[in-house]
Each structure stands twice: as C-alpha cells, then as structure tokens.
Amino acid sequence: MSRRPKQAAVVFVIAFAAAQLVRPERANPATEPSRTIQAHVGTANGLVAVLDRACRDCHSNATVWPWYTQIAPASWLMAHGVTKGRKAVNFSEWAAYSAEQQRLLLHPETRLSARDIETICAATHHAEANGSNR
Numbered sequence: 001m002s003r004r005p006k007q008a009a010v011v012f013v014i015a016f017a018a019a020q021l022v023r024p025e026r027a028n029p030a031t032e033p034s035r036t037i038q039a040h041v042g043t044a045n046g047l048v049a050v051l052d053r054a055c056r057d058c059h060s061n062a063t064v065w066p067w068y069t070q071i072a073p074a075s076w077l078m079a080h081g082v083t084k085g086r087k088a089v090n091f092s093e094w095a096a097y098s099a100e101q102q103r104l105l106l107h108p109e110t111r112l113s114a115r116d117i118e119t120i121c122a123a124t125h126h127a128e129a130n131g132s133n134r
C-alpha cells in the first residue's frame with residue numbers, strides 16, 4: 001500500500017517528461033507591415049493600442065510566448081489557442097479581409113461585455129421567478 005504513492009509519482013514524472021517531447025510549433029509567421037491593421041486603421045484613434053495590448057497574442061503574428069509556453073501541457077493549449085485565434089481573425093493579415101469583413105470584425109459594440117451578460121442573466125432569473133416565459 002505504501003508503494004502506491006511512490007509509483008504514482010514515478011508514473012507522473014515519466015509522463016510529464018515524455019509530454020515535453022511533443023513540441024507544438026510556436027512560430028510567429030513573417031508579417032508584411034503594409035498588410036497589418038496598424039497600416040490600415042492608423043494608430044491615432046487608440047484602437048490599435050487596445051488591440052495590441054488585449055488581442056495581439058491570439059490574433060496576430062506577433063504573439064508573445066511567455067516562458068511557461070515552452071512547457072507541456074501549457075505549450076499545447078497556447079499553440080492551439082493561437083492557431084484558432086489567428087484563423088478567426090488575424091490583425092497582422094488585415095489586408096486579406098474584405099471591407100465588409102473588416103467592419104464586422106471591428107464591431108465591438110455588438111459584443112457582450114461581462115456586464116451585459118450579467119444583465120441578461122439577472123433579467124432571465126427575474127422572468128423565471130415571475131413565472132413568465134419572456
């Protein structure tokens with residue numbers, strides 16, 4: 001019985017070490033400056049600064065990969081998220097989108113904030129409490 005925890009620890013260490021052999025690509029593709037959103041929207045209105053701070057790591061080719069993204073399984077999660085994020089919208093490839101797509105992608109007012117979601121949930125609970133369907 002007392003050997004169980006030790007065996008489990010050994011198995012864990014081996015699995016963790018083996019996991020490090022699976023190294024996802026953490027590459028930042030080359031960026032053509034004229035194709036970026038910076039080049040198209042300009043830096044004057046502050047939008048680009050926000051995108052750069054809040055969205056860059058998942059939605060551009062200029063991802064910053066912190067040290068822990070060298071280590072599985074964090075490396076897998078981050079690489080997966082970045083791949084998905086870049087596929088959804090890549091601000092480094094802004095020129096690839098049509099004018100219509102660009103408008104849609106940059107419509108932050110149509111997105112729900114945490115506050116909006118709270119409001120909707122609260123209203124829904126309220127409606128349920130009143131036995132109403134609407």
Ligand code: HEC
Nearest residue numbers: 050051054055056057058059081082084085088089105106
């Ligand atoms: C931690 C990674 C991450 C960050 C940070 C992030 N996103 Fe995303 N975003 C994603 C992923 C992943 C998807 C794809 C979602 C899917 O495919 O289900 C996505 C999808 C999108 C889409 C397209 C999907 C839709 O809802 O129509 C837009 C637009 C978008 N993100 C904008 C932004 C903006 C603007 C920011 C910064 C304020 C941001 N994202 C920050 C990961 C991220």
